[in-house]
Structure formats: structure tokens, C-alpha cells
Amino acid sequence: MSIRTEINDGVALVTLDRPARLNALDLASAAELADLWRTFRFDASVRAAVVTGAGGRAFCTGIDREVTVPQPPSPYSLDDPLLYIGPKANDLWKPVIAAVDGMACGGAFYLLGEAEFIIASENSTFFDPHTTYGMVSAYEAILMAQRMPYGEAARMCLMGTAERLDAARAHRTGLVSELTAPGEAAATALRRAAVLAAQPTDAVQGTVRALWAAHEATRERALAQAPHLIALGNLPPERQAQLFAARGRTPGRPVTSGTSPPASPGR
Numbered sequence: 001m002s003i004r005t006e007i008n009d010g011v012a013l014v015t016l017d018r019p020a021r022l023n024a025l026d027l028a029s030a031a032e033l034a035d036l037w038r039t040f041r042f043d044a045s046v047r048a049a050v051v052t053g054a055g056g057r058a059f060c061t062g063i064d065r066e067v068t069v070p071q072p073p074s075p076y077s078l079d080d081p082l083l084y085i086g087p088k089a090n091d092l093w094k095p096v097i098a099a100v101d102g103m104a105c106g107g108a109f110y111l112l113g114e115a116e117f118i119i120a121s122e123n124s125t126f127f128d129p130h131t132t133y134g135m136v137s138a139y140e141a142i143l144m145a146q147r148m149p150y151g152e153a154a155r156m157c158l159m160g161t162a163e164r165l166d167a168a169r170a171h172r173t174g175l176v177s178e179l180t181a182p183g184e185a186a187a188t189a190l191r192r193a194a195v196l197a198a199q200p201t202d203a204v205q206g207t208v209r210a211l212w213a214a215h216e217a218t219r220e221r222a223l224a225q226a227p228h229l230i231a232l233g234n235l236p237p238e239r240q241a242q243l244f245a246a247r248g249r250t251p252g253r254p255v256t257s258g259t260s261p262p263a264s265p266g267r
Contacts, residue, residue, distance in 0.1 A: 002029035003036060004054070010047040010197030011190060012040060019055025022103060024064035030081045037090035047197040047204070049087070050189040051111060052099035056182075059100040059124070062107025065244060078227040080139065082107045086114030088212060093205040095196045099189035100124045100167075101182065106140060113143025116208060117177040119192065121185045124167040126175065132160030133243045134235030138226035145222075146215050148175050161247070 002025075004015040014036060016023040025033070040046045053059040062082070063069070069081055083089060085107075087096045098115035105127045112118055128144075130137035141157040148156075152173045156165050170176040180188045196204055234240070 002026070003032045005036060007043075007045055009194060010045065011193045012046045012049040013186070013190060014049055014051045015054050015186075016052070016060050017054045018064075019053075019057065021064055022058035022061040023053040023055070024061045025082065025085065025107065026064045026067050027069070027081055030063075030085050034084040034090055037087045037092045040087075040094060041090070041092050046094060047201045048094060048193040049096045050099055050186060050193050051096060051115065052101065052186040052189070056101055058103040059098070060108035060111060061103060061105050078231055080227075082110045083139070086110050088114040093208045093212075094201070095193070095204060095208050097189040097193050097196075099185040100126075100176070101185045103127075105129060109140040109143050112175075113140075113147060116211075118170075118175060119178045119180060119185050119189045120167045120170065120176045121180050121182045122167050123182045124170070124176075124185070126156065126165040126170055127161065127163060128157045129161045131158060132162070132247075134240045136230045136233035138229045139223065142222045142226060144175075146218070148173055 002016070002018050004013075004017045006013045006015075014033075016025070016029070016033075018024060018026075018029065040049065067081075069079060071079055087094075089110075095116045096114070098112050098118045100112075100118060100120040101124060102121075103125055104112060104120075105125075106129055109128070128137050128140055130140065137157045141153065144153040144157065147153075152165070152175075156163055165173075165175070167176060167179055171179050178188065178192075235243075
């Protein structure tokens, strides 16, 4: 199984367990993650959850580049296997905390955008490689624009692999709510989740729903445009693959602050 789950005292720890691929998701693991959130809706033993990545190098790096995503022939349809990997997309209103240790990029924002808050280790970095490889950052940009100041979200999403947002800046701009020592994000998130799980669950879930309602209308209108923007703006898949294959020959990458790890296999 590429998704590990442990439940203790009302808190579910969900771990993306593909460390050899920097926790990039294939089609099976994306479906498994969506099924898990739906299962939690009916599981009274789960009152809060933490989602994290195994291995210490990455939280998640999006869809695995080796995955082929079948697409319908109609230009009016676009299948995105990551659309339903988040808790809110599966109608789960129990609070979810994201614990980031290492890289979080591209499709990871589908998860981060639907978490109540994010706890990250000091060695974490956030970036969005889409534009570098000829792809529109639509869903990711929309989700991040709701969690970050517009200028910060625009800078990260537009500059592609040339921009790495380090944990300290992510904390200052409000994307991350708490910083920890390297390797401590999940443990800290579990402690915070234990507090949430100890509260009356109906009140907690109602509060989560109220918070989400504050920006849901804007989000829905924006997401409705995303498939059309992707269809119009993406380069053909073969050209994307060429750009990705040439990534090692890219000139030096400026960063917001600190240093950055090499590009990941996800997108």
C-alpha cells in the first residue's frame, strides 16, 4: 500500500509512502487517498487527521511523471487524477493538518489547499514547477492564492522551478502556521490534532465548514475555469517531456531564501 494509516485516540495519521519517488502519486495512490477521506466520513473513531509524507525528503511532489493519464477525446473534457485527493473534495469536514518535511511542490498543493493549517519543518521548501515545463498552474495557483498574499502566490506559481519558497518565508507570509525542527513536523501536528480530537466533534466540524464557506464561493467560480485554461495553455505532452528531460541543464535557480534541493519526479 502506498498510503499508510494509523488511528490513535481519535487522530488518523495518513502517510504518503512512496519515498523513492519523493511521495509523488500514481493513479492507484491518488484513488486510495480519495477513498480514505470518504471512509473517514463514516468512521466515528476519527475526529481529526494529519497528512504527511514518508522519508523526510518530501511531503509530496504531485503526480508521478512516469504516470500516463488517459484523457477523453473531447476538447471539452479534461481528467485530472489529483482533483479528488483532498479531504474537502470528498466532503470530509473533520479537521486535517498537513505536516510538511522537505519538498512540497506542484500537485502537493491540492492537499495543502484543503488542510485546515500547515505545520512545516525548517528545512521544507515550496515551489510550483508547472510553467517551467510548459503547463498551466491552474488548480494549484487557485488554491494557493486563497492561502497566501496574492503577490507571493503569483511569484511562486509564475516563476516555476526558478523560485523556491523556504519554510521561514512561508511562515512569515502565512502559508505555514508553525515551524519545527527537521523531522518534527508530523509529531507536532499530531499533538495539535489531539487537541482538535478532544473537542466536541460536531462543533469542530461545523467550525471547519464555516471557515471553508468564507471562501468557497470564490473558489468554485475560479476552479470552474481551470480545465479550460489548462487545455488552452499547456504545451503538447511530448514537448513537456522534452523540457522535463532537459531540467538538469537549466541555469542556476534563484531562491527566495536558503538553498534548494534538486527538482522532483512529480509535477
